[in-house]
Amino acid sequence: MNPIISSSSRLNQEALAGLQAIFGDRFSTAQSVREHHGRDESFYACMPPDAVAFALSAEEVAATAALCNAHRIPLIAFGAGSSVEGHLLAVKGGLAVDLSRMNRIVGIHAEDAIAVVEPGVTRTQLNNALKDSGLFFPIDPGADATLGGMAATRASGTNAVRYGTMRDNVLALKVVTADGRIVSAGTKAKKSSAGYDLTRIFIGSEGTLGIITELTVKLYPLPEAVSAAVCSFSDVEHAITAAMRIMQNGIPVARIEFLDSHAVHCINVHCKLALPAHPLLLFEFHGSESSVEEQAEATRLIVNDHYASGFEWATRPEERSRLWTARHQAYFAILHSRPGARIMTTDCCVPISRLADCLLAARRDCEINGIRHAVIGHVGDGNFHVLMLVDPEDADETSRAEKANTSLVNRALEMGGTCTGEHGIGLHKIPFMAKEHSEDALDMMRSIKRAF
Amino acid sequence: MNPIISSSSRLNQEALAGLQAIFGDRFSTAQSVREHHGRDESFYACMPPDAVAFALSAEEVAATAALCNAHRIPLIAFGAGSSVEGHLLAVKGGLAVDLSRMNRIVGIHAEDAIAVVEPGVTRTQLNNALKDSGLFFPIDPGADATLGGMAATRASGTNAVRYGTMRDNVLALKVVTADGRIVSAGTKAKKSSAGYDLTRIFIGSEGTLGIITELTVKLYPLPEAVSAAVCSFSDVEHAITAAMRIMQNGIPVARIEFLDSHAVHCINVHCKLALPAHPLLLFEFHGSESSVEEQAEATRLIVNDHYASGFEWATRPEERSRLWTARHQAYFAILHSRPGARIMTTDCCVPISRLADCLLAARRDCEINGIRHAVIGHVGDGNFHVLMLVDPEDADETSRAEKANTSLVNRALEMGGTCTGEHGIGLHKIPFMAKEHSEDALDMMRSIKRAF
Numbered sequence: 087m088n089p090i091i092s093s094s095s096r097l098n099q100e101a102l103a104g105l106q107a108i109f110g111d112r113f114s115t116a117q118s119v120r121e122h123h124g125r126d127e128s129f130y131a132c133m134p135p136d137a138v139a140f141a142l143s144a145e146e147v148a149a150t151a152a153l154c155n156a157h158r159i160p161l162i163a164f165g166a167g168s169s170v171e172g173h174l175l176a177v178k179g180g181l182a183v184d185l186s187r188m189n190r191i192v193g194i195h196a197e198d199a200i201a202v203v204e205p206g207v208t209r210t211q212l213n214n215a216l217k218d219s220g221l222f223f224p225i226d227p228g229a230d231a232t233l234g235g236m237a238a239t240r241a242s243g244t245n246a247v248r249y250g251t252m253r254d255n256v257l258a259l260k261v262v263t264a265d266g267r268i269v270s271a272g273t274k275a276k277k278s279s280a281g282y283d284l285t286r287i288f289i290g291s292e293g294t295l296g297i298i299t300e301l302t303v304k305l306y307p308l309p310e311a312v313s314a315a316v317c318s319f320s321d322v323e324h325a326i327t328a329a330m331r332i333m334q335n336g337i338p339v340a341r342i343e344f345l346d347s348h349a350v351h352c353i354n355v356h357c358k359l360a361l362p363a364h365p366l367l368l369f370e371f372h373g374s375e376s377s378v379e380e381q382a383e384a385t386r387l388i389v390n391d392h393y394a395s396g397f398e399w400a401t402r403p404e405e406r407s408r409l410w411t412a413r414h415q416a417y418f419a420i421l422h423s424r425p426g427a428r429i430m431t432t433d434c435c436v437p438i439s440r441l442a443d444c445l446l447a448a449r450r451d452c453e454i455n456g457i458r459h460a461v462i463g464h465v466g467d468g469n470f471h472v473l474m475l476v477d478p479e480d481a482d483e484t485s486r487a488e489k490a491n492t493s494l495v496n497r498a499l500e501m502g503g504t505c506t507g508e509h510g511i512g513l514h515k516i517p518f519m520a521k522e523h524s525e526d527a528l529d530m531m532r533s534i535k536r537a538f
Numbered sequence: 539m540n541p542i543i544s545s546s547s548r549l550n551q552e553a554l555a556g557l558q559a560i561f562g563d564r565f566s567t568a569q570s571v572r573e574h575h576g577r578d579e580s581f582y583a584c585m586p587p588d589a590v591a592f593a594l595s596a597e598e599v600a601a602t603a604a605l606c607n608a609h610r611i612p613l614i615a616f617g618a619g620s621s622v623e624g625h626l627l628a629v630k631g632g633l634a635v636d637l638s639r640m641n642r643i644v645g646i647h648a649e650d651a652i653a654v655v656e657p658g659v660t661r662t663q664l665n666n667a668l669k670d671s672g673l674f675f676p677i678d679p680g681a682d683a684t685l686g687g688m689a690a691t692r693a694s695g696t697n698a699v700r701y702g703t704m705r706d707n708v709l710a711l712k713v714v715t716a717d718g719r720i721v722s723a724g725t726k727a728k729k730s731s732a733g734y735d736l737t738r739i740f741i742g743s744e745g746t747l748g749i750i751t752e753l754t755v756k757l758y759p760l761p762e763a764v765s766a767a768v769c770s771f772s773d774v775e776h777a778i779t780a781a782m783r784i785m786q787n788g789i790p791v792a793r794i795e796f797l798d799s800h801a802v803h804c805i806n807v808h809c810k811l812a813l814p815a816h817p818l819l820l821f822e823f824h825g826s827e828s829s830v831e832e833q834a835e836a837t838r839l840i841v842n843d844h845y846a847s848g849f850e851w852a853t854r855p856e857e858r859s860r861l862w863t864a865r866h867q868a869y870f871a872i873l874h875s876r877p878g879a880r881i882m883t884t885d886c887c888v889p890i891s892r893l894a895d896c897l898l899a900a901r902r903d904c905e906i907n908g909i910r911h912a913v914i915g916h917v918g919d920g921n922f923h924v925l926m927l928v929d930p931e932d933a934d935e936t937s938r939a940e941k942a943n944t945s946l947v948n949r950a951l952e953m954g955g956t957c958t959g960e961h962g963i964g965l966h967k968i969p970f971m972a973k974e975h976s977e978d979a980l981d982m983m984r985s986i987k988r989a990f
Contacts, residue, residue, distance in 0.1 A: 197786060197891035240731040251729050253738070254706055269978040275887040276919045277703050278956035279692040279742055280963060280974050282983045286705070286738035290731055307788030334649060336759030377829045435727040439649035467728045504730035511732060522732050526721040531734045533989035538982065 096179055097136045101157040105139055105181070108149050112140040112187075123162075123182040126169040127229070127417075128514065129428035129476055129484075135162060135176035140184045144260060144268050144299035150183055151297065152266025163297045165206060165232030170431050171512025173239065173292055183297065185234055191215050192300065199305040200257060200274060205234020205298045212303075221305040224249035227508065228414050234298045239510035240290030244413070247333075247466030248340040248372065249306065251508065253289050260300035261288050263538060274302060287534065292510050295538045309372035312340075314406040315382055317394040318364040322346055322449070322461075325365040326442040328392040329465040333438050337384050339466060341370040346449075348460035349416055349473075356419030357412045362396065367465075368413055370406070413462075420460045420473050427458075427475040430487050430514075434498035435469040435507030444501055448472050448494040455486040469507035496521065548631055549588045553609040557591055557633070560601050564592040564639075575614075575634040578621040579681070579869075580966065581880035581928055581936075587614060587628035592636045596712060596720050596751035602635055603749065604718025615749045617658060617684030622883050623964025625691065625744060635749065637686055643667050644752065651757040652709060652726060657686020657750045664755075673757040676701035679960065680866050686750045691962035692742030696865070699785075699918030700792040700824065701758065703960065704741055711737050712752035715990060726754060739986065744962050747990045761824035764792075766858040767834055769846040770816040774798055774901070774913075777817040778894040780844040781917040785890050789836050791918060793822040798901075800912040801868055801925075808871030809864045814848065819917075820865055822858070865914075872912045872925045879910075879927040882939050882966075886950035887921040887959030896953055900924050900946040907938040921959035948973065 097105075097115075105113050114120075115137045124134030136159075141147050154161040160180025167174060176182065189206035196219045203212060208230045212223045227236060227243035235241070237259070242251035249255065258272030271284035288295055319325035329342055344367055345353070351363045367389065371381040378401075386397050400406050412419075421429050436444045445461065452459040452472060463470025472494065474487045495505045495518050505511075505518035520528060549557075549567075557565050566572075567589045576586030593599050606613040612632025619626060628634065641658035648671045655664060660682045664675045679688060679695035687693070689711070694703035701707065710724030723736035740747055771777035781794055796819055797805070803815045819841065823833040830853075838849050852858050864871075873881050888896045897913065904911040904924060915922030924946065926939045947957045947970050957963075957970035972980060 195889070195891070197782075198889040199786070200889070240729075240735070242729055246729065250706070253729075253735065254702070263978075263982075267978050269982060270976055271979060273956045273974070274889045274954035275921075275956045275959065276890070277692075277694055277698065277705075277887055277921065277959050279885075279958045279960050280956050280967065281742070281971055281980075282747075282986055283692070283705065283735075283738045283742055284979060284982055286735045287986075290733070290735055295734075307786075309788075330649075334651070334759075336761075374829070374832055376832065377826070380826055380828065433731075435729055437647070437650040437652070437726045438728070439647070469727075469729065502726035504725045504727045504732050506731045507727065507729050508731050515732065519733055522725070524722055526715075526719050527723060527736055528733075530715075530721060530736055530990065534734055534739075534986060537985035537989035 096157070096159045097181070098157065101153060101159055104153045105137065105150065108146055109139045114138050123164050123174065123184065124176055126167050126172060126174045128170050128172040128512070129430045129478055130172045130175055130513065131478065133175035133177055135182040136179045138182045138184055140187050142187055144262060147183060147262045147297050147299055148266045148268050150181070151262050151264060154181055155265050163234070163238065163293045165235035166208060166230060168229035168231045168235070169239070169512060171509050171514045173510060173512040175513060177513065186232065188299065194219060196221060198274065199307070200302055201305055202300065202302045203233055204300060206232050208232050209236070216305065220308055222308050223303060223305055225252055225255055228417060233301050233303065237289050237298055237301055238292050240508065242508040244341045244343055244464055246464060247342055248338060253286060255304045256285060256289055256301055257304060258302035259285050259288055259298055261296035261298055263296045268299065272302065290510065292512070294535060311373060311375045311378040312406065313371050313378050313382055313399060313401040314409050315369040315385065315397060315399045316366060316409055317389050317397040318362045318366050319392060319394055320364065322365045322446060323442055324392040325367055326445055326465060328389045328394065329367060330438050330441055331388050332385055333466050335384065335388065337381055339369055339381065339385070340372040341368070342466040343368040343413055344461070344463040344465040344470065345416065346461040349420060349462050352419040352423045352460060353412045353416055356422060357415055359412055368409060416462050417473065420475070424458060424475045426477060428478050430474040430476050430491065431509070432472040432491055432494060433469070433506040433509040434495060434503055435467060436498050436501045436503030438468045440501040440503070441465060441468045444498055444503070445470050447497055451490040451493045455490040457483070457487050457490050467507065468503070548609070548611045549633070550609065553605060553611060556605045557589065557602070560598055561591045566590050575616050575626065575636065576628055578619050578624060578626045580622050580624040580964070581882045581930055582624045582627055582965065583930065585627035585629055587634040588631045590634045590636055592639050594639055596714060599635060599714045599749050599751050600718045600720050602633070603714050603716060606633055607717050615686070615690065615745045617687035618660060618682060620681035620683045620687070621691070621964060623961050623966045625962060625964040627965060629965065638684065640751065646671060648673060650726065651759070652754055653757055654752065654754045655685055656752060658684050660684050661688070668757065672760055674760050675755060675757055677704055677707055680869060685753050685755065689741050689750055689753055690744055692960065694960040696793040696795055696916055698916060699794055700790060705738060707756045708737060708741055708753055709756060710754035711740055711750055713740050713748040713750055715748045720751065724754065742962065744964070746987060763825060763827045763830040764858065765823050765830045765834060765851060765853040766861050767821040767837065767849060767851045768818060768861055769841050769849040770814045770818050771844060771846055772816065774817045774898060775894055776844040777819055778897055778917060780841045780846065781819060782890050782893055783840050784837055785918050787836065787840065789833050791821055791833065791837070792824040793820070794918040795820040795865055796913070796915040796917040796922065797868065798913040801872060801914050804871040804875045804912060805864045805868055808874060809867055811864055820861060868914050869925065872927070876910060876927045878929060880930050882926040882928050882943065883961070884924040884943055884946060885921070885958045885961040886947060886955055887919060888950050888953045888955030890920045892953040892955070893917060893920045896950055896955070897922050899949055903942040903946045907942040909939050909942050919959065920955070
């Protein structure tokens with residue numbers, strides 16, 4: 087299915103010796119280790135690197151980059167392996183440098199609401215470390231991704247509607263460049279106008295401009311009160327229209343997630359829940375006690391206008407946790423609904439006024455092409471995912487899924503949107519780069535790549 | 539005072555003819571027009587360009603860029619002329635392209651909370667146009683700057699503590715490159731992970747990478763309720779410490795401004811007010827009626843802990859307007875307090891925990907060097923301005939002011955801060971680029987400049 091064939095190993099004896107000298111027994115060419123690093127959560131078949139090195143420091147990463155640069159060996163940064171777009175596949179072989187052991191929390195500066203972390207720190211690891219600080223790190227892409235990987239793909243997720251994306255929440259970076267320099271970008275100040283925004287250049291560059299070895303991220307005070315709410319709709323259109331109106335009314339929801347009836351069915355089975363198998367909106371509100379109550383009430387009025395049923399309001403942590411655990415399980419719940427299938431996911435993001443049209447048309451694309459699917463979405467940002475269940479052995483089905491994907495992405499672009507709101511380009515969205523960006527814009531990106 | 543001497547005109551006959559062909563009577567070499575375009579609000583003496591062209595379209599800007607590129611003529615984009623760092627001075631002569639007549643509001647998409655504008659649109663013009671939409675554009679640097687200029691300098695101001703800076707509020711740009719191409723960056727979607735963040739590369743690039751000819755900016759629903767509050771402190775330290783605690787407690791203030799007693803005195807005189815001539819914090823709260831009340835009450839408790847007096851809470855629009863007009867007049871009120879003087883301003887931004895130390899030490903730098911000054915600050919962001927009143931004819935005083943400036947900027951950098959939070963580098967902060975950024979980081983910036 088993946089049309090790109092790995093070339094034979096580029097690791098000559100000299101490179102091998104160099105890497106062994108840097109990493110000792112943290113360097114491996116074992117089949118199982120390579121295979122583990124040759125796949126992600128995308129539908130692509132495994133495409134292992136020629137070798138894997140487990141880095142412990144920026145200096146090791148820098149030495150590795152210099153060595154790989156000298157020997158023209160492709161170098162892939164590997165974190166949690168939770169990409170859904172094939173970022174991590176070694177399409178040209180080469181070395182995977184696994185950063186998951188660089189997972190030290192370098193410092194938590196509670197009084198400045200910032201944390202300095204190594205790239206292998208995951209979001210739950212950071213939030214666990216923050217437990218007694220009264221602070222939290224909000225960005226939540228669902229998977230327990232590493233912060234390095236999240237920055238590299240400009241990730242976001244459920245909380246982005248309130249707290250922004252990785253673009254907005256990284257103050258500073260340390261990055262190893264292709265030629266093995268360790269460069270700092272940004273400061274610990276909340277804002278700066280001093281020169282080009284190098285930090286933002288690396289965020290979303292997907293490892294093509296350098297490897298992130300340290301991040302300084304923003305933290306937020308834990309809200310005084312948190313509540314969740316859930317309600318069902320008779321159809322998708324009502325659910326999405328309600329979500330659009332909630333945003334247009336400026337209700338500062340912390341999360342507003344959509345699940346279609348298929349997604350609800352799957353999480354009911356997977357998580358032993360009994361949610362009504364209808365399109366559903368799931369909310370979280372953050373603020374003071376009274377503000378959370380106000381937000382929930384304002385939301386209730388809008389969803390009721392759209393014939394929502396069962397607006398249920400959960401303030402108890404265990405109830406909230408049950409709902410959000412189910413939401414976080416949605417990807418795997420949907421995956422497990424068809425044994426042997428893989429998920430081809432879409433990631434369109436459009437201006438909020440076009441969301442209902444775009445999402446409904448995307449569902450039709452799947453129906454026309456006979457593709458089983460479920461839709462979940464961070465609808466407050468105009469961002470949704472069609473999770474297409476595809477048998478990777480079935481070439482015809484895969485090609486029909488690709489057809490549906492192409493059709494719905496093109497439509498999102500025509501609506502002024504983007505081919506990827508938060509997953510990144512990886513392998514699967516490469517064909518859409520030239521549709522989303524003008525040739526001049528792509529030229530600029532290429533010239534940045536060359537310059538670095 | 540400005541050490542850089544303009545070279546003689548680079549506009550040869552061919553270039554002159556080309557520009558006249560593009561602009562007709564919107565092209566001028568008149569002394570008065572050139573002088574108007576050779577100064578800004580900084581303390582630098584006038585340094586006029588060789589000619590001025592008033593552009594009406596991106597195509598004219600593109601043709602101008604191509605022509606200037608071919609003839610190696612320096613090209614300076616001019617908006618409102620409100621820079622305080624000497625951005626606009628024609629240090630090497632050349633052409634100023636005045637974009638203030640490119641002030642069309644291309645579209646207001648209320649349902650998506652975005653506006654598309656030409657670069658000469660000012661923030662008050664945009665907010666006037668939004669009057670009946672229920673939306674507003676929050677970024678407010680004080681001056682009625684153009685949005686193009688604000689994006690080019692990554693501006694922010696009083697509301698940034700709640701709504702972010704220009705970095706966070708521009709979704710898409712059209713930019714004319716040095717060689718005269720018109721390039722689009724970004725989409726109308728709220729977020730995207732599709733490729734390098736070209737939009738953020740141009741924001742803060744101060745005209746060195748291209749000229750912005752169109753911006754798509756985020757708008758926000760007008761808050762249901764707005765209130766302002768003001769209180770005085772016995773000394774600067776108590777005021778700043780209170781501000782730090784308010785931020786650390788996560789109170790979502792929309793503005794939190796500091797003025798020292800000299801600044802208060804100046805605005806009392808200039809605006810005929812009778813505020814107590816003590817260090818002062820000025821707040822604005824946005825939200826629902828009850829949330830605004832809650833925020834004000836939480837703030838009152840903290841400032842009272844720091845012996846604030848006269849916590850006055852203004853919900854009536856005219857009272858608020860009176861207070862904020864005074865704040866916006868502060869720069870000119872301070873300037874007018876010493877006839878003939880110009881202001882040399884600093885713009886440090888530090889992690890909030892270091893703000894009191896940094897600001898107090900900055901005042902001492904001025905005192906040691908015998909420089910009259912006032913301090914105002916967007917203290918919620920850790921950002922403050924020391925406005926040094928300098929007689930531009932007095933070389934000794936100017937040099938003592940530079941000494942104070944150097945000392946206080948260096949300290950901010952040592953504290954993990956930046957030499958400019960929102961004004962940009964311009965001419966005056968150039969020496970600090972190499973102190974704030976490593977040689978490798980500067981190298982990267984240079985390589986981006988070369989690549990573009």
